[in-house]
């Protein structure tokens with residue numbers, strides 16, 4: 001389970017085991033990542049839009065969730081409250097009430 005962010009394998013594995021469904025839209029994801037089905041593949045998502053993105057820079061495991069490729073690319077680097085207002089989220093009913101518990105906890109921690 002290689003990752004370019006330097007996240008320890010054992011910690012990342014727990015996140016992948018927890019998040020079988022997309023933490024944003026709830027879709028069941030494909031794992032491992034399938035280049036021919038990016039939209040449905042499981043990807044590492046940083047809840048912080050402004051980092052830190054790397055373990056060596058202070059990234060914490062509670063700021064990581066697994067989301068589908070569609071949600072990951074739609075959100076990009078938008079702060080979550082900004083992203084929730086986009087058409088993508090409205091069409092899929094993605095908001096602070098519908099996201100997974102780890103995302104809700106993050107929003108609470110950050111007062112978002």
Ligand SMILES: [Zn+2]
Nearest residue numbers: 022025068071
């Ligand atoms: Zn999704």
